[in-house]
Amino acid sequence: RAHRPSGPHGAPPYLAGLNDEQRLAVEALDGPVLVLAGAGVGKTRVLTTRIAHLIATGRARPHEILAVTFTNKAAREMRERVAMFTGSTQGMPWLGTFHSIGVKMLRMHSELVGLRPNFTILDTDDQLRLMKQILQAENLDDKRWPARALASLIDSWKNRGLDPRHVPANESAGFAGGRGAALYEMYQTRLKALNAVDFGDLLLESLRLLREHGDILASFQRRFRCILVDEYQDTNVVQYLWLRLLARADGNLCCVGDDDQSIYGWRGADVDNILRFERDFPGAKVIRLERNYRSGGHILAVASGLIAHNQGRLGKTLFTDAPMGARPTVTGVWDSQEEARVVGDAIEQAQRAGVSLDDIAILVRASFQMREFEERFIALGLPYRVIGGPRFYERAEIRDALAYLRSVAEPDDDLAFERIYNQPKRGLGEATLATLHEYGRRTGVSLTRATRMLIETEELKARPRQILRDLLAGFDRWRKRAEQITHDELAQLVLEESGYIDMWKAERTPDAAGRLDNLKELVRSMGEFPDLGSFLEHVSLVMDVEGPSEGPRVSIMTLHGAKGLEFDVVFLPGWEEGLFPNQRSLDDNGRAGLEEERRLAYVGLTRARNEAKIYHAANRRVRGLWQTSLPSRFIGELPPDHTEFEETEGASAFGGYGVSRFDGAPAGFASRYDTPGWRRAEERSRHTAEQGARFGGGPGRVLEGQAQRRASPDAAFEAGARVFHLKFGPGSVVSADGPKLTVDFDRAGRKLVMGSFVTAEG
Ligand code: ATP
Ligand code: MG
Numbered sequence: 146r147a148h149r150p151s152g153p154h155g156a157p158p159y160l161a162g163l164n165d166e167q168r169l170a171v172e173a174l175d176g177p178v179l180v181l182a183g184a185g186v187g188k189t190r191v192l193t194t195r196i197a198h199l200i201a202t203g204r205a206r207p208h209e210i211l212a213v214t215f216t217n218k219a220a221r222e223m224r225e226r227v228a229m230f231t232g233s234t235q236g237m238p239w240l241g242t243f244h245s246i247g248v249k250m251l252r253m254h255s256e257l258v259g260l261r262p263n264f265t266i267l268d269t270d271d272q273l274r275l276m277k278q279i280l281q282a283e284n285l286d287d288k289r290w291p292a293r294a295l296a297s298l299i300d301s302w303k304n305r306g307l308d309p310r311h312v313p314a315n316e317s318a319g320f321a322g323g324r325g326a327a328l329y330e331m332y333q334t335r336l337k338a339l340n341a342v343d344f345g346d347l348l349l350e351s352l353r354l355l356r357e358h359g360d361i362l363a364s365f366q367r368r369f370r371c372i373l374v375d376e377y378q379d380t381n382v383v384q385y386l387w388l389r390l391l392a393r394a395d396g397n398l399c400c401v402g403d404d405d406q407s408i409y410g411w412r413g414a415d416v417d418n419i420l421r422f423e424r425d426f427p428g429a430k431v432i433r434l435e436r437n438y439r440s441g442g443h444i445l446a447v448a449s450g451l452i453a454h455n456q457g458r459l460g461k462t463l464f465t466d467a468p469m470g471a472r473p474t475v476t477g478v479w480d481s482q483e484e485a486r487v488v489g490d491a492i493e494q495a496q497r498a499g500v501s502l503d504d505i506a507i508l509v510r511a512s513f514q515m516r517e518f519e520e521r522f523i524a525l526g527l528p529y530r531v532i533g534g535p536r537f538y539e540r541a542e543i544r545d546a547l548a549y550l551r552s553v554a555e556p557d558d559d560l561a562f563e564r565i566y567n568q569p570k571r572g573l574g575e576a577t578l579a580t581l582h583e584y585g586r587r588t589g590v591s592l593t594r595a596t597r598m599l600i601e602t603e604e605l606k607a608r609p610r611q612i613l614r615d616l617l618a619g620f621d622r623w624r625k626r627a628e629q630i631t632h633d634e635l636a637q638l639v640l641e642e643s644g645y646i647d648m649w650k651a652e653r654t655p656d657a658a659g660r661l662d663n664l665k666e667l668v669r670s671m672g673e674f675p676d677l678g679s680f681l682e683h684v685s686l687v688m689d690v691e692g693p694s695e696g697p698r699v700s701i702m703t704l705h706g707a708k709g710l711e712f713d714v715v716f717l718p719g720w721e722e723g724l725f726p727n728q729r730s731l732d733d734n735g736r737a738g739l740e741e742e743r744r745l746a747y748v749g750l751t752r753a754r755n756e757a758k759i760y761h762a763a764n765r766r767v768r769g770l771w772q773t774s775l776p777s778r779f780i781g782e783l784p785p786d787h788t789e790f791e792e793t794e795g796a797s798a799f800g801g802y803g804v805s806r807f808d809g810a811p812a813g814f815a816s817r818y819d820t821p822g823w824r825r826a827e828e829r830s831r832h833t834a835e836q837g838a839r840f841g842g843g844p845g846r847v848l849e850g851q852a853q854r855r856a857s858p859d860a861a862f863e864a865g866a867r868v869f870h871l872k873f874g875p876g877s878v879v880s881a882d883g884p885k886l887t888v889d890f891d892r893a894g895r896k897l898v899m900g901s902f903v904t905a906e907g
Pocket of ligand 2: 190
């Protein structure tokens with residue numbers, strides 16, 4: 146079995162390029178192996194080569210190998226490389242993310258965990274709908290106990306491998322008066338009834354499968370002679386428990402990771418897993434790789450210097466034989482708009498120098514930062530892709546907010562009105578919407594207009610009638626306010642008064658926090674346009690842009706999404722206190738939070754092969770108001786000998802703050818508040834606000850619309866006419882007031898209804 150294909154020097158060709166330690170890691174086939182090493186040293190490469198080696202030496206057949214990667218992209222790359230070694234005849238290893246492997250196991254043995262093989266995997270929306278139903282059935286106020294909060298709680302339990310029976314009482318106590326675990330149990334029961342699982346179940350249920358069925362566990366243990374795990378530092382508890390069951394103590398297990406790149410603590414990842422490896426797998430071989438093959442010398446020095454500020458780390462050295470290359474740059478810019486402009490210019494310059502757009506990435510801390518870049522790239526005609534999420538204007542919360550604004554600007558925009566009429570939940574049902582639609586269709590008026598008429602009658606039940614009356618009153622108020630305040634202030638007002646912002650605030654999940662940031666960014670960005678109309682027009686144009694479907698593109702993604710990837714040129718914008726390190730991380734987790742942010746910065750820097758370019762803006766505008774921002778403390782931690790500091794004219798024109806500010810002395814920052822530049826900034830913002838033309842909708846436009854839209858008037862009926870109403874049955878008309886009829890119904894009594902909802906009888 147153990148034949149070895151040989152290269153020119155006796156070693157098989159796939160081993161040829163490896164250094165000694167890498168080769169050791171690839172060839173150590175007896176007992177557990179941990180490769181614990183910094184960024185860009187070839188950990189992932191070791192894993193792929195090891196798979197090739199296992200197959201080539203006959204240690205394992207492809208289907209006896211289980212390889213876990215962190216992203217689908219990494220899985221794809223590995224699969225391609227393995228296919229090159231093996232051809233298609235021998236079958237393929239199980240190779241994918243934890244989740245995709247979990248699905249595979251569950252499909253094989255679904256009946257053992259109470260599912261049928263064709264079970265469905267719920268997406269977040271379905272999951273929330275289900276939780277809402279449960280909360281409703283339990284008579285729990287979903288404002289006080291939002292479904293999303295329950296979802297996030299259950300998810301955190303699942304991440305820790307806890308089923309309902311094992312949820313600690315004190316944690317269950319925190320939700321709905323101690324009913325957390327009971328609701329979790331109900332939710333699981335409902336899932337089973339639907340023959341469905343959610344994302345967390347893919348791991349939790351497969352863990353349960355292995356725990357409760359020794360024969361199944363034994364068969365998987367026999368099958369997976371070799372297990373390989375990438376990015377081991379980011380495994381959470383349930384993944385860890387699952388692995389420990391599958392990997393026999395003496396087994397052929399190889400995990401690779403870097404404690405300095407553990408960035409998913411907020412999702413339950415536990416860096417201790419990697420630090421505990423030698424205890425969990427006695428006799429494990431721990432291999433350290435120190436030679437970085439990815440980045441230039443200066444980049445590596447800067448990344449190492451930065452991460453050295455963390456205390457909770459093992460500490461390791463990294464070196465490279467590559468030339469020093471370009472120093473990472475830190476550029477101070479005036480504001481985020483200038484930041485996008487400067488980055489756009491730099492990309493075009495790199496492009497001219499021959500760098501492919503595919504080798505360029507922009508890595509942001511928070512997704513709201515993406516918008517400014519997207520807009521700039523659209524203006525420049527620079528192809529880009531957003532990885533790991535929709536483009537800014539396609540995000541659900543942005544679409545909702547835009548729907549409110551479109552509805553304010555154009556009451557007859559039915560699509561917009563329909564999107565938000567029950568968002569946040571006001572207690573309007575499908576039946577109400579159907580009535581509005583029906584009336585609109587019959588009389589050829591828009592939904593808002595139909596609503597306005599129907600709430601004057603008893604066509605709708607009292608409760609929805611009142612809710613709709615309040616909603617319309619809100620819109621009337623906002624249209625009026627539009628004449629007095631700027632359109633970005635208006636947007637803020639609408640989002641607050643409609644309860645939309647509160648809806649997200651109530652959820653208190655990291656996801657909701659990101660959405661709130663996006664909404665802020667939306668309001669902020671509106672200030673760049675003279676009025677609401679031109680802003681909305683801009684958005685529809687931007688949404689319409691379909692970039693070329695093929696060809697190279699710049700990647701825009703979050704730092705979290707960039708793990709394991711590499712690019713020639715990496716742009717790192719928004720290195721400012723509060724944004725990066727992120728204030729929420731600091732508030733919630735103190736020093737641990739700060740260290741996780743610093744690791745994220747380390748991940749960002751080490752993605753770069755040739756150039757790393759950091760930016761910080763002196764001003765970010767939040768809700769139409771300029772706020773000064775201080776450069777991130779991480780900038781002060783970069784080794785100055787390896788870093789180049791610069792400043793655009795925009796940033797320095799207003800009493801800019803020169804390189805000396807990076808000496809880390811907070812006092813140096815304080816003086817900035819007093820410079821004329823800061824006052825000028827305030828003046829400028831006020832000026833922009835005043836100059837912004839007011840939104841010019843108003844009643845005039847409304848009436849005009851009405852005249853055009855009204856297709857057929859409500860039918861006219863004489864007093865005494867016999868009519869029939871679908872809901873109230875037969876009756877006699879008492880009087881008519883325009884489209885409205887007062888009718889004495891034979892059974893339902895006197896009601897005010899719309900003429901178009903009755904037909905003449907007999
Ligand atoms: P990260 O920590 O970011 O996940 P990593 O340790 O997994 O990084 P790899 O992505 O495997 O590192 O390798 C980084 C780069 O170095 C890749 O481009 C890889 O092809 C290259 N590389 C790795 N080992 C060698 C080698 N022995 N000779 C030449 N290039 C190598
Ligand atoms: Mg890697």
